Amino acid sequence: MKILPKILILMMCMVPLGADELPTITLDEAIAAAAENNLDLQKAGIALNQAIRKQNSVMTTYMPTLGISGSASTGASFPGSMTTDPETHLPMERTTTAFNGVSFSAGANASFTFSGNMITDAESRALQKETASITYRSEYNNTVLGIISDYWNLAADDLDVETQRLALEDAEASYNSAKEMYESGMTTELVFSQAEQQYEAQKLNLMTAENTKAIDMIAFRAATGIETDFRTEELPETVYLSLPSAEELFNEYSGSSIAIQTYTNLLNIRKNAESTYKMTQYVPTLTATVNYNYAGGFDDSWKYSNSSHGLTGSVSVNIPISSYIPGSSADVNRKDAADETRKAALDLENTKNSYLQGLETMKTTLEQLQNSIKMYERMRDLSKKTYDLAQESFDAGLMSADDLSSARNDYLTAEMNLTDLRVTHLTTSANFADTLGITLEELQEKYGVPGEERA
Numbered sequence: 001m002k003i004l005p006k007i008l009i010l011m012m013c014m015v016p017l018g019a020d021e022l023p024t025i026t027l028d029e030a031i032a033a034a035a036e037n038n039l040d041l042q043k044a045g046i047a048l049n050q051a052i053r054k055q056n057s058v059m060t061t062y063m064p065t066l067g068i069s070g071s072a073s074t075g076a077s078f079p080g081s082m083t084t085d086p087e088t089h090l091p092m093e094r095t096t097t098a099f100n101g102v103s104f105s106a107g108a109n110a111s112f113t114f115s116g117n118m119i120t121d122a123e124s125r126a127l128q129k130e131t132a133s134i135t136y137r138s139e140y141n142n143t144v145l146g147i148i149s150d151y152w153n154l155a156a157d158d159l160d161v162e163t164q165r166l167a168l169e170d171a172e173a174s175y176n177s178a179k180e181m182y183e184s185g186m187t188t189e190l191v192f193s194q195a196e197q198q199y200e201a202q203k204l205n206l207m208t209a210e211n212t213k214a215i216d217m218i219a220f221r222a223a224t225g226i227e228t229d230f231r232t233e234e235l236p237e238t239v240y241l242s243l244p245s246a247e248e249l250f251n252e253y254s255g256s257s258i259a260i261q262t263y264t265n266l267l268n269i270r271k272n273a274e275s276t277y278k279m280t281q282y283v284p285t286l287t288a289t290v291n292y293n294y295a296g297g298f299d300d301s302w303k304y305s306n307s308s309h310g311l312t313g314s315v316s317v318n319i320p321i322s323s324y325i326p327g328s329s330a331d332v333n334r335k336d337a338a339d340e341t342r343k344a345a346l347d348l349e350n351t352k353n354s355y356l357q358g359l360e361t362m363k364t365t366l367e368q369l370q371n372s373i374k375m376y377e378r379m380r381d382l383s384k385k386t387y388d389l390a391q392e393s394f395d396a397g398l399m400s401a402d403d404l405s406s407a408r409n410d411y412l413t414a415e416m417n418l419t420d421l422r423v424t425h426l427t428t429s430a431n432f433a434d435t436l437g438i439t440l441e442e443l444q445e446k447y448g449v450p451g452e453e454r455a
Contacts, residue, residue: 051132072104103297116279157213194402256437281323
C-alpha cells in the first residue's frame with residue numbers, strides 16, 4: 001500500500017478525512033467569536049465609552065453651578081391653649097381652634113469657579129480618550145493575532161493527525177505482509193520483527209498527534225467559546241514577501257505602531273500634567289456667587305404679606321503665594337513634573353529605537369523562513385521520490401520493512417516540517433503586519449511576490 005497518493009490528496013484539501021459532514025468555521029468567524037468572548041476586550045470597550053462620554057461633557061467644566069431651595073410652614077392653635085386678648089392685650093385661654101397662617105421662603109443661587117486646571121481640562125479629557133482607544137485597539141489586535149496562530153495550528157494539527165493515520169494504515173499493511181511472508185517462510189524473523197516494531201511506533205506517533213491537537217483545541221475553545229466540532233479552512237498558499245529596508249518601513253509605518261502611539265500619548269499626558277500643575281499652582285482661583293432670597297406668607301385671615309426679598313453676591317480670589325517661593329513643596333512638585341516629562345520623552349525615543357530594531361529582526365526572520373520553505377520543498381520532493389523508489393523495492397522484495405519505514409518517516413517528517421514552516425511564516429507575517437499597523441491582506445497585497453518571481 002502506498003501512502004503517497006493519499007497524502008497528496010490530503011495536502012490539496014487540508015480537510016480531515018471523515019469530517020466532510022462537519023461545518024467549516026472560517027478564520028473571520030473565529031476572530032469574531034474570540035472578540036465577543038474576550039472579557040478584557042469587553043472591559044476595554046466599556047472604558048473607551050466612558051472616556052468618550054467624559055470628553056463629550058467637557059463644557060460642564062465651564063458652566064456655573066445652579067441651585068434652588070424652598071420651604072413652607074403652617075400651624076393651628078387648639079382650645080385650651082393660651083393667646084392674647086385683642087382688646088385688652090391680656091393673656092387669655094383660647095376657646096376655639098385658630099389657624100395660624102402660612103409662611104414660606106424660596107431662594108436661588110448660582111456660583112462659578114475658575115481655576116488653573118480648567119485651562120488644560122479639555123486636552124486632558126482628549127488624552128484620556130486616546131489612552132482608552134489605544135488600549136482597546138491593542139487588546140483587539142492581540143486577540144486577532146492569538147486566534148490566527150491558534151486557528152492555523154489547528155489546521156496543521158488536522159493534517160498531522162490524518163497523515164499519521166494514513167502512515168499507520170501503511171505500517172499495518174507492511175506488518176501484515178511481513179507476517180504473512182514470515183509465516184510462509186519467505187522472510188526472516190528479523191524482517192517481521194522490524195515491521196512489527198514500526199507498526200507499534202506509528203501507533204504512538206498517531207496518539208502523539210491526536211494529543212497535540214486536543215491540547216491546541218482546548219486553547220482555541222477557551223479563546224472563542226466555540227464548543228461544536230468543526231473543520232478549518234484550507235491553509236492558504238504561502239505568500240512570499242519582498243520587503244524594503246527597516247529604515248524605509250520605519251519612516252512609513254512608525255506613526256501607525258501601537259507601541260509608539262502609546263508612548264507618544266504618554267508623553268502628551270506628562271506634558272498636560274506639567275501644564276496643569278503650573279496652572280493650578282500659579283493661576284489664582286476665582287469664585288463668584290449670586291444668591292436671591294424671598295420670604296412671605298399668609299396670616300390667619302389669609303392676608304398675604306411680603307416679609308423680605310433680596311439679592312446678594314460675592315467674589316473671592318485665592319492667590320497661591322507659597323507657589324512662588326523657591327524650594328517650597330509646590331516648587332519641588334513642579335520640577336518633579338518637568339522631570340517626568342523628560343523621562344517620558346526618553347521612553348518614547350527608546351521605543352522608537354526598539355521598534356526599528358524589531359522591524360529589522362522580523363524582516364530577517366521572514367526572509368529566513370522563506371528560504372527555509374524553499375529548501376524544505378526541495379527536501380520534501382527528494383524524500384517523496386526516495387519513498388516511491390523504496391516502495392517499489394519493498395514490493396519487489398529488494399528492501400526490508402525497516403528500510404521502507406525509514407523512507408516513509410523521512411517523507412512524513414519533511415512534509416510536516418514544511419507545513420509547520422508555512423504556518424510559522426503565516427503567523428509571523430500577521431505579527432509583522434500588526435507591528436506596521438496594517439492588516440495581513442494589506443501587507444501581502446503591497447509586498448507580496450508573484451509565484452513566477454520567487455525562484
